[in-house]
Amino acid sequence: MSSDGAPARVRLNRDRVLGAAVELADREGIDAVSMRRLAERLGVVPMALYKHVANKEQLLDGMIDAVVAGIDPPAGTGDWRQAVRARVLSARDNLLRHPWAPHVIETRTQASPIVLAHMDALIAAFLAGGLSADLTHHAMHALGSRMWGFTQEVFPTTPPPDDPALREQMFREVAARFPHIVEIATAGAHDPASAVGSTCDDQFEFEFALDLFLDGVERLHARGWTSAGRAGQSPM
Amino acid sequence: MSSDGAPARVRLNRDRVLGAAVELADREGIDAVSMRRLAERLGVVPMALYKHVANKEQLLDGMIDAVVAGIDPPAGTGDWRQAVRARVLSARDNLLRHPWAPHVIETRTQASPIVLAHMDALIAAFLAGGLSADLTHHAMHALGSRMWGFTQEVFPTTPPPDDPALREQMFREVAARFPHIVEIATAGAHDPASAVGSTCDDQFEFEFALDLFLDGVERLHARGWTSAGRAGQSPM
DNA sequence: ACCTGAACACCGTTCAAGT
DNA sequence: ACCTGAACACCGTTCAAGT
Numbered sequence A, B: 001m002s003s004d005g006a007p008a009r010v011r012l013n014r015d016r017v018l019g020a021a022v023e024l025a026d027r028e029g030i031d032a033v034s035m036r037r038l039a040e041r042l043g044v045v046p047m048a049l050y051k052h053v054a055n056k057e058q059l060l061d062g063m064i065d066a067v068v069a070g071i072d073p074p075a076g077t078g079d080w081r082q083a084v085r086a087r088v089l090s091a092r093d094n095l096l097r098h099p100w101a102p103h104v105i106e107t108r109t110q111a112s113p114i115v116l117a118h119m120d121a122l123i124a125a126f127l128a129g130g131l132s133a134d135l136t137h138h139a140m141h142a143l144g145s146r147m148w149g150f151t152q153e154v155f156p157t158t159p160p161p162d163d164p165a166l167r168e169q170m171f172r173e174v175a176a177r178f179p180h181i182v183e184i185a186t187a188g189a190h191d192p193a194s195a196v197g198s199t200c201d202d203q204f205e206f207e208f209a210l211d212l213f214l215d216g217v218e219r220l221h222a223r224g225w226t227s228a229g230r231a232g233q234s235p236m
Numbered sequence C, D: 001a002c003c004t005g006a007a008c009a010c011c012g013t014t015c016a017a018g019t
Helices: A014-028 A035-041 A046-051 A056-068 A080-096 A101-107 A113-128 A133-148 A164-177 A179-185 A202-222 B014-028 B035-041 B046-051 B056-068 B080-096 B101-107 B113-128 B133-148 B164-177 B179-185 B202-222
Strands: none
Touching (some): A035 A046, A035 A056, A080 A113, A133 B179, A133 B202, A164 A179, A179 B113, A179 B133, A202 B133, B014 B056, B035 B046, B035 B056, B056 B101, B056 B113, B113 B133, B133 B202
16 A cells, blocks of 8 residues: 555556456446546556557457356266357356447457357367268357357337336337237237336247257258258258 | 539438438448538538437437338248248348448347338238247247348458468468367368358358248247247257 | 537547656 | 656537527
8 A cells, every 4th residue: 555545556467457347347338448437447547558458449359358268168968959058058147247248249350369269169069969060160150149148139128118107108109000019029918018128038038049049950960951052042 | 503612502401411321331331420520521510410310329320210211022922931031131132231230230229110110010921921929029039130131240350361371371370279160161162271261151141040040930830839838948 | 490619528549758 | 667648639419609
């Protein structure tokens, strides 16, 4: 501790910078992560950060590395399907603690070694199950961002108004204009008007989509599917 | 034309603002679309834009509306699967002309009426095919951002170096460290070293994933699948 | 009704200087 | 080797004023 009562100045390093950035994003959102605010949080002048990260893009790269490094799937059972499933769900567990991460992952232009290692391990699980490199290649593309444990949520996230009368009126307007949206949004709900936009179990939807994918790949594998001469045709 | 040779000042309106914004994004990328640069492009002072869009977020909303409004699927054949397929591929045709659009769509927090109308029409296609509201609900979640015609590309887009010797060396390093990535990336290629990262046919990958999805949904529908009491289980 | 000008509170990043 | 201070070229947006 310095004699003037200021907080002790631990020497800055890359991990401390990245750790503080992740914490700041978790607490205040990704927009709060500016070089200037991060520096302030670390009790340092903005330019001090540039000794440890080349620029802001590299800061974001490092934040993703810090999150991806935390993916720690349980040991495999020898079944490729379970191995892939476990790895993807482990990625998801990780991401759920960092709501800003999906958006940042999507804006990365370079894959870091840590990111490549996660992809390599996932691919290895397919290949170890006897799937061809060809099928695995296309399966990875089809898996898309789900390999990181997230999916783009497509339904509007507008929270319904608090006032029940107003909510009822809004519901009627939406139902008149977009009847099919309301029909599927309220499927199985007791109170349709209050169910709109609040009825979805994210974890269920994620696993539904993941298993739909795994079922499809498993079937193609069993049939000895090949991409040769199939451009533009159904994979069936 | 004004007498001093300056370009004629057509009266600004919302459509002209949005049109110029889309054109600017198409030509110079989304980062070039700032209120200030857009105003300059329109021969107007930045604050003039605020009469036609409330703020930058609303400008981006309007740009997406302009793109989504252009989705124009061919008339249906009565088959739900073909109807959904045609609509999604039409969305894709549209988006391919606006590379900035996926990122902007992902950052929208409110769905506009135009966006809701596209979703409503897509849902209507499932329901018209006799699929339950329950299955259609989860299918829409699983479809995710593919309903807009794009998928998150997961492979690194780093272009290989021009120098063949350097390229060969880089290939060997990556192959040693991430052997499985290289194995699937070069599946079926004649020259593995030059094929890395350049061998993927985006349109094929998109349709592969779309058809995998459609096959899966079709099968669940045929079996009378229901979500009741199935949380956490495979949809099979 | 529509556009302007000046100002405010922010950004990321450079450069040359300090210790 | 690491941190600082001042400056530059940008942002989105406010407010009060012009026509």
